[in-house]
Amino acid sequence: MEKKSIIEEVKKILDKHLELKGQRKTPERYAIINEIYSFRHHFDADELYSQMIKKKYRVSRATIYNTLELLVSLELVTRHVFKDNLAKYEKSFGFMQHDHIILDNDEIIEFCDPRIQSIKNTLEEMFDVKIKNHSLYFFGEKNKK
Amino acid sequence: MEKKSIIEEVKKILDKHLELKGQRKTPERYAIINEIYSFRHHFDADELYSQMIKKKYRVSRATIYNTLELLVSLELVTRHVFKDNLAKYEKSFGFMQHDHIILDNDEIIEFCDPRIQSIKNTLEEMFDVKIKNHSLYFFGEKNKK
DNA sequence: ATGGATGCAAACTGTTTGCACTACT
DNA sequence: AGTAGTGCAAACAGTTTGCATCCAT
Numbered sequence: 001m002e003k004k005s006i007i008e009e010v011k012k013i014l015d016k017h018l019e020l021k022g023q024r025k026t027p028e029r030y031a032i033i034n035e036i037y038s039f040r041h042h043f044d045a046d047e048l049y050s051q052m053i054k055k056k057y058r059v060s061r062a063t064i065y066n067t068l069e070l071l072v073s074l075e076l077v078t079r080h081v082f083k084d085n086l087a088k089y090e091k092s093f094g095f096m097q098h099d100h101i102i103l104d105n106d107e108i109i110e111f112c113d114p115r116i117q118s119i120k121n122t123l124e125e126m127f128d129v130k131i132k133n134h135s136l137y138f139f140g141e142k143n144k145k
Numbered sequence: 146m147e148k149k150s151i152i153e154e155v156k157k158i159l160d161k162h163l164e165l166k167g168q169r170k171t172p173e174r175y176a177i178i179n180e181i182y183s184f185r186h187h188f189d190a191d192e193l194y195s196q197m198i199k200k201k202y203r204v205s206r207a208t209i210y211n212t213l214e215l216l217v218s219l220e221l222v223t224r225h226v227f228k229d230n231l232a233k234y235e236k237s238f239g240f241m242q243h244d245h246i247i248l249d250n251d252e253i254i255e256f257c258d259p260r261i262q263s264i265k266n267t268l269e270e271m272f273d274v275k276i277k278n279h280s281l282y283f284f285g286e287k288n289k290k
Numbered sequence: 291a292t293g294g295a296t297g298c299a300a301a302c303t304g305t306t307t308g309c310a311c312t313a314c315t
Numbered sequence: 316a317g318t319a320g321t322g323c324a325a326a327c328a329g330t331t332t333g334c335a336t337c338c339a340t
């Protein structure tokens with residue numbers, strides 16, 4: 001049994017979803033997810049757009065935004081709002097879920113803490129709600145040594 | 146010894162700050178903080194502006210935004226971004242600090258959990274950073290009974 | 291062939307900025 | 316009197332929308 005690469009699996013998930021929903025398998029959708037999974041870190045809509053234009057793809061901002069929305073709904077991409085009025089995105093399939101520390105110099109530290117899950121569990125019970133996701137950012141600065 | 150009302154204390158803090166920094170004690174600044182502390186829940190810049198116009202104050206959006214920024218920096222007001230592209234504000238002096246659960250129907254539940262503090266402490270030690278504040282939102286929906 | 295998806299540009303929305311005027315110190 | 320702060324409107328930036336066209340089915 002062969003291990004599939006992440007991008008292969010991701011495309012398969014997209015494929016399945018499009019078939020199931022009767023949506024079209026346009027080349028743009030695959031080009032965009034391909035590009036997204038080539039990014040190492042966070043990116044914004046315009047960075048994605050520019051990079052695709054530079055690589056001679058023919059895409060529009062509208063399609064970028066449409067596709068990002070689709071991929072976020074499939075949880076293949078995660079959306080962040082670190083600063084105001086600028087959504088950042090991040091590939092999120094096959095990677096460990098994590099939260100972020102945003103430093104003054106715009107450096108971003110990723111971390112994972114199980115206590116956030118236990119807070120979630122407490123809240124679900126306490127308020128009789130189903131929690132679907134969360135957004136957690138700590139803001140700070142490096143200690144001078 | 147007499148107990149001061151919250152709005153009195155808040156105005157005194159603003160007063161002290163303005164004196165210390167040599168900034169002017171304009172009537173707009175006091176009118177705005179007065180208005181803010183009359184709101185029971187979260188509000189956005191435009192709600193604040195509209196309410197003040199309705200009450201026949203003469204203020205501009207520029208001053209609203211300037212003053213909100215000032216008050217946030219003094220930690221007399223807290224700024225949230227529940228949805229994109231819309232900052233919400235909330236009075237924050239003399240009230241217990243808390244985080245939020247945002248439900249699908251836009252209902253907002255406030256909660257307080259000490260584990261978030263302990264996560265903060267862990268992170269400060271682990272990454273040698275000083276964390277100044279955080280933003281935590283859970284998103285979910287009410288359970289059907 | 292048909293209508294879902296795209297590209298393009300214009301519209302939109304919350305916020306910021308420039309500038310002339312006002313009023314606090 | 317001098318200048319920080321204001322009101323106003325125009326500018327701005329990221330995102331959304333309307334519409335003609337295209338192309339996956």
